[in-house]
Amino acid sequence: MIHHINLRVIAHSTEEKSRVMDALGLFLKNSLKNKDSDLLSELVDTIEAEGHYGNPITIFSIQLTRKHDTMAFSKFVHNNMTSEDLETLQSEMPDRLDDEQVFHLRFDKQEAYMGRVKIVSSSDAITAKVKIETYPKNREMAGKIVEELFG
Known part of the structure; x- marks a missing residue:
């Protein structure tokens, strides 16, 4: 099913870091077994960089x-997206699944901060890279798994 999920978001100098972390926290609180919001910041890697x-x-x-966390993430995302999203x-699934069987998603940071899951195409987003696991490696089978999880 899902091997792992990488979540990543950038807080620009014009944004409050705590709010960006809260937006990321929407997904973490609904995915991680240990949902203590005080511990979330300890689990997240933070890098100070230059744009x-x-x-x-x-x-x-x-x-x-x-497995619990990855399945909870996919269930949360699926159950909280609008019908339009x-x-x-569903229409973009083939393009979102790359040759390495990584399914790419981007979520609106402002909507996540408000507690809503919204798919966006903007680069200024919370990105999720969902690595799908199949044996042997098979893109078609990975696509079916993505459809089951997110479709």
Whole structure:
């Protein structure tokens, strides 16, 4: 099924880091078995970096590897998307699944901060890379798994 999920979001210098972390927290609180919000910041990797134009940015990332967490993430996303987002996702599924069997999703940061799951195409988003596991490696089978989980 799902091997792992990488979640990543960038807090730009014009954004409050705590709000960006809260937006990421929407997915983590609904995915991780241990939902204590005080511990979430300890689980998330934080990197202080420099943007393309020399502006300071903070990158928050986490990898979900436990089956419970990955399945809870996919269920939460599926159950909280609008019908329009579900239709968009279904029509774009083949393009979102790459040759390495990674399914790519982007979620609106502002909507996540407000407690809503919204698919976006913007690069300024919470990104989720869902690694699908099949033996032997088979893109068609991976596509069916993605449809079951998110379709």
